Amino acid sequence: MSSSHPAAAYSRAPGREIELDVATQDCQIHMGPQHPATHGVMRVLLKADGEVLSGAQTHLGYLHRSAEKIGEMVDWLQYLPYTDRYDYLCAMNNNLGYSLGVEKLLGLEAPERAQYLRVILSELNRIASHLFAVGTYGLDLGAFTPLFTALRDREIVLDLFERICGARLTYSFIRPGGLWNDAPEGWLEDVAAFLDLFEKRWHEYWTLVVENRIFIERTADVGVLSAEQAIDWGCSGPMLRGSGVDWDLRRDQPYQVYDRLEFEVVKGSGYRGSVGDCFDRTFVRMFEMTESIRIVRQCLEQMEPGPVHNPEVKSVIRPAPGSAYCGIENPRGELGHYLVSDGSKIAVRVRVRAPSFCNLSVAEHLMPGSMLGDAAAIIGSVDIVVGETDR
Amino acid sequence: MKAAGHVSWGGGGQIEAAQRIAARAAEAGLPLQLHLPNLPPLAEEGEARRLARKPREENPEYEWRGDPYLQVMDPAVVCDLLRWLREQCGFVQLYDLSAVDPAADAPELWVVYGLLNLAEKVRLELRLGLNKEHLSVPSVVAVHQAADWHEREAAEMFGIVFEGHPDPRALLLPEDWDGFPLRKDYEFPDQYQGISCT
Structure with missing residues (x-):
């Protein structure tokens, strides 16, 4: 303490x-x-x-839906909609994680345009997810306004998603081999317009939430997680980076076209308290949104017309026997899929390494010694989605 | 800049890392055996060969694609092994721990440990075969705290006993749940506490 x-x-x-x-x-x-x-x-x-x-x-266990068991009972492609439902705030990223795992087992990859669109979609979903995280964190701490302003901009992202795939929350749009469809006409221009708008509005959130005196008092020096602890407990994402660890899968084990894009890995620095407190985790989420804007802009600049689906991937696929682990950087941390195939059309094992699961396991050890009112502040700063911890 | 859409097979240097660790483990006298995938990516496979590839039951040759792994030959040493990997080889994070039941008639379950080296940016997969007659393995919570909830989950889902786990309660399932759902021989219940499941 x-x-x-x-x-x-x-x-x-x-x-x-x-x-x-x-x-x-x-x-x-x-x-x-x-x-x-x-x-x-x-x-x-x-x-x-x-x-x-x-x-x-x-x-835990109130939202346990046996996602891993279902994975062993349906076809490889039929499992995709279940991935939407672990972490329903960033379903695009979940789709991407599973698709990359299956592609690794298949030994092929998506066309280049699909890869750029996948990065755009997952970064937009990261913005939406972090907005929701910061907004609900305000709610956890007793402030109603941040959530409503955050939902205002999150709606724009969801509208963009609705136009490209028809769904607002559970997309199943990114799939093994590429995408379900190309972006409709004018969609990419609207994404660019959203980025311009959001870049201005980001400062509103910064002053409304993060520079707010009450917010700082409630989060600075609360729930301090050291870098060693964060690594030992298997933390990832903003939880790990908030503790000052320089690790981001998008840069350190790049997938898709991330190795062509320039962005900073944001780390907690003890801006208002000590490194690794609840404030730093929110600080990381805030600045990751600005980095996502940068990433999407570069993608819009670099991408070229082309196919968005690899014709090798048919409706029924039979990956070669083997096992593959594929970890990607979700808004909450590393979403890993450990897939085992025996060469048939149904998986032997679909193991989901959920970021909130590992991040939450440390929360109960951060609480002893802090005030009762800080319990909500600590749990909120982990940014869990119970659909994902329980699967 | 890498080629368009480059897929880093084995997760970027993972095969080299596995080879290096296997060589060092052999020097240190640790019971690890290296397994490398022997199927190339689909794009590098010839058309004729691709057509000739058959499902496993018709294909007695053990050919597989994916990540390399190190097989732990003796379950008793798993804590020492993880400690050695952490202190000597820099694998500081246990990012995942889970189990796999390959088939209902398979004699063994696998326990899979996923380790991450943050400095060298490589992953390592350890695999441990456990005879289904005797599903017991030392808990590694003393080495990696991250194993705490993962082991509880694997215990209730597969019926593995993690010897020395500090808090071996069920995690996701009710305490009175019958059977181990992720085992291939699991039979779905008709009811739970009088609530119909069908």
Whole structure:
């Protein structure tokens, strides 16, 4: 616990010795399963000594839908819609992760235009997801306005997605071999117009949320996660980078056309508190949105007309026997698919390494020692989607 | 700039890394065996060969495509092995731990450990065969905290006992769930607590 934390002041307060003579009892509090800050249905059992948390235990499984078992019962391509449903805030990225895994097993790749469109779609989805993350984080901390302003711009992205694939949340648009379809006429111009608009509005979020005095007080120096801990607990994405670790799969193990694009990997620097606190994780998400704008602009500039689907991939595919792991950088961290094929049209194993699952596992260890009111701040800063932790 | 849409087979230097680690493990006397994929990418495969490729049941030769892996020959050493990989080879993150049941009649399950070296930017896959008659393996939580929830999940889904796990409760399933759902011989229940499942 850092010295500036309110709980530290509490333990130093005069009269503490007298209080210790009073018989006290730890209080158990059930947070969830129906609690807005759990972003889904999840229960956290908190143990509190007065206002200070002395323990936390996460209970999962309320949204378990056996996605991995379903993967062993349907065709390779039929599984695609299930990937939309692990992390429903960034379904494009989920589609991409699974498709790349299948392509790796098949031993082929998507045409170049499809790869550029995939990057555009997944970066737009990253903007939408981070907007939602920052907005709902405001809500977790007691501010309603950020969510509504964030949804305003997220709607524009969802409208763009609706025009390209017909769905607003569960797309199944990126598929093994390429894309379902090319972008409709005028779509790419509208993406460029959205980027121009969003670049201006980004500053609104920055001043409304991140530079807000109350937001800083609630998040700085709260839930500090060290770099060593973050690596040891298998954290990835903004959770890992918030702790100052310089790691981004888009740059360090590039997939698709990311190796042709220039962007910065944003890291937490202790801008308002210490490195790896809740503020830094939000800071990383905010600046990743500006990097996504840069990436999409470069894609729009570089891409050329061409086919968007590899004709080798038919409706029924039989990847060669083997196993492949494919990890991509989702908004929440590394989404990995470990696929095992025996050469038949149904997978032997579809293992999903979900980023929120690993990131959440550390949260219960960040809570002891912090204030009861910070529990929502810590869970919110992890940015979990329970559909993904439970699968 | 790489060629258009380059797919880094084996995840960018993964085959070289696996070869290097296998050689070092042999020097250190650790029981690891290297397995490399022997099917080329589809684009490099000749048309005739592609047409001749048959499903596994008709194809006795073991040919496969994908990532290389290191087979751990002795489950008892898995903690020492991960500690050695962490301290001597820089594999500091356990990004995934899961199990695979290859077939209902297969004698073994696999436990798969995915390790990441952040400095050299390479992944390493370790695979451990466990006889279905005796599904027990030491827990690696003491080496990598990340294994905590992954082992709990693998335990309830496959019925593997992770010896020495600090908190071996069920994670995603109810405590009283019967059977191990991700095993190939799993039979779907008709009801759970009086609620029909069909």
